[in-house]
Amino acid sequence: MDSIYNALISSNPFVEIFKEVMPLVIASILLYLHYSRRITAMETILFAFATEAYTMLIVGPTFTATFFVSVAFMLDQAHRLFTGRMPIRREYLLLLILPALSSLIIFVLVQVYKDPFYYPPGKKSAFYFRPIYFYIKSFLPLFAVGARIVQEKEQLSFALFSATMKKIAKFSIAIAFLQILVQFVFKSETLDEIVGLQRRYLVEQSASFFSLRVQALFAEPKVYSAFLSLAIPLFVNDREYRWAVLSLIMGVLTISQTFYINLLCAGICCIFLSGMSSVRLRILVSMSIIIGLFLGIAASSKYFIKLYAKNQTNTFYQLVFKRSVYRYDNEIWQKDNVVMGMPLQRDMELPVVDFFKDEPYLLLSGYGAGNSTFIPAQYFFGQVNYENRLNGIGGHNLNMRWFYILAEFGAFALICFFVVLTITRPQLPLFQKGYFAFVWVCFFFSQIDLFLIIVAILCAYDDRELKTTT
Structure with missing residues (x-):
């Protein structure tokens, strides 16, 4: 908190006040439009998600417009539940229980078997209260959003989702162009932050054009890249090729490896496996193909590293290969971070993997919702966040979301999430099958929980179900 405070007082006060107030302003406007029936719940939450560059840092980095909209929906759904107007289907009740069950198992394990955790002074x-905080702050609001979306029977459709995604993508491209203009023409750090660029992504005045990582108004460039990768298939399906190309260009300018992986996923799920009728089978086969490709790349990593070394001044190699080479290069970092061919982030996924290697029994239950803070600090030795881990500062919001569910809640929970959230209506259109499988595979690599919930709802309910479900 001291570092955040120092950052606030050392920067432009107007900019900081603006950024602190914007999440509440945006959330208030969106909720007003929603409850006055001008936009749906799905549009409300998607618009909020696209503005997460503005956060109330003085409170916490997760206090965004999405958070405030989600909390409003959670309170709304809680009122409906307690007044008997919102029944809960059994399969979704199971998903709501799983985090609590995981935490209960962990509490018993540390008392009667073994305590592998580290407790800062x-x-x-x-350790016992954090799961409750996580459950109320992060988990319940996500399902409340889903429940609120389902209640809008008449407006719910994949066509509306597609139109909303494309609308946000077009607006974000305009904002990204504005960010480029402000950064390289006006050269004003104040304007940079007002239009959504975060300080850690700004470039030096002497830097090249391709050093800037655009993010529009999204939380981070990698989040923006994930969103664009989800929007491109929708543009292509509707034959809006110009916007698909512009989205592709902006995705490249995020300088995020996730973007290229997601595009590969789209090609496999929507084109290569288009003849496969089962969505679940398509997801699993797609993941098998991608892991196989990663294993091939890992086996040839020395060749690619040498190729990059010879061409590192080339703009194309800088944009496409630089971050990948950094991930695969272990000559400097020594410790092998490649698992199933995939280079894990050394300060995020890798320490968790090492922890589970030492405590494999935890794979059944996970380490408990929100308890990543208590992974022993020695697993982070040599990383920039090591001192923070010693002091119990920060946790893990892992980007690889299948692994995140496995780590937090355990293997049984991951299987339950997969089974329940891949239920589809019998006559699901061909494109939606491919797109749904694509979202699930992207969910392995990207933090797109919200999009998975929305698309799962759209694919699970048909018109008759919607008319009888509250």
Whole structure:
């Protein structure tokens, strides 16, 4: 908190006040439009998600417009539940119970079997209260959003989802162009932050055009790249090729490897496996193909590293290969971070993998919702966040979301999430099958929980179900 405070007082006060207030302003406007029936719940949450560059840092980085909209929906759904106007289907009740079940198992394990966790000074009690905080702040609001979307029977359609995604993508491209203009023409750090660029992604005045990582108004460039990768198939399906190309260009300018992986996923799920009728089988086969490709790349990594070394001044190699080479290069970093051919982030996924290698029994239950803070600090030794881990600062919001569910809730929970959230109506259109499988595979690599929930709802309910479900 001290570092955040120092950052605030050392920067432009007007800019900081603007960024602190914007999440509440945006959330208030969107909720007003929603409850005055001008936009649907799905549009409300998607518009909020596209503005997460503005956060209330003085409170916490997760206090965005999405958070405030989600909390409003959660309170709304809680009122409906307690007044008997919102029944919960059994399969979704199971998903709501799983985090609590995981935490309960962990509490028993540390008491009667083994305690593998590290408790920073004065933070042991947090081990028992953090899961409750996580459940109320992060988990319940996500399902409340889903419940609110289902209640809008008449407006719910894949066509509306597609139109909303394309609308946001077009607006974000305009904002990204504005960010480029402000950064390289006006050269004003104040304007940079007002139009959504975060300070850590700004470039030096002498830097090249391709050093800037655009993010529009999204939380981070990698989040923006994930969104664009989800929008491109929708543009292509509707034959809006110009916007698909512009989205592709902006995706490249995010300088995020996730973007290229997601495009590969789209090609496999929507084109290569288009004849496969089962969505679940398509997801699993797609993941098998992608892991096989990663294993091939890992086996040839030395060749690619040498190729990049010879062409590192080339703009194309800088944009496409630089970050990948950094991930695969272990000559400097020594510790092998490649698992199933995939180079894990050394300060995020890799320490968690090492922890599970030492404590494999935890794969059944996970380490408990929100308890990543208590992974022993020695697993982060040599990383920039090591000191923070020693002091119990920060947790893990892993980008690889299948692994995130496995780590937090365990293997049984991951299987339950997969089975329940891949239920589809019998006559699902061909494109929606491919797109749904694509979203699930992207979910392995990207933090797109919200989009998975929305698309799963759209694919699970047909018109008759919607008319009888509240």
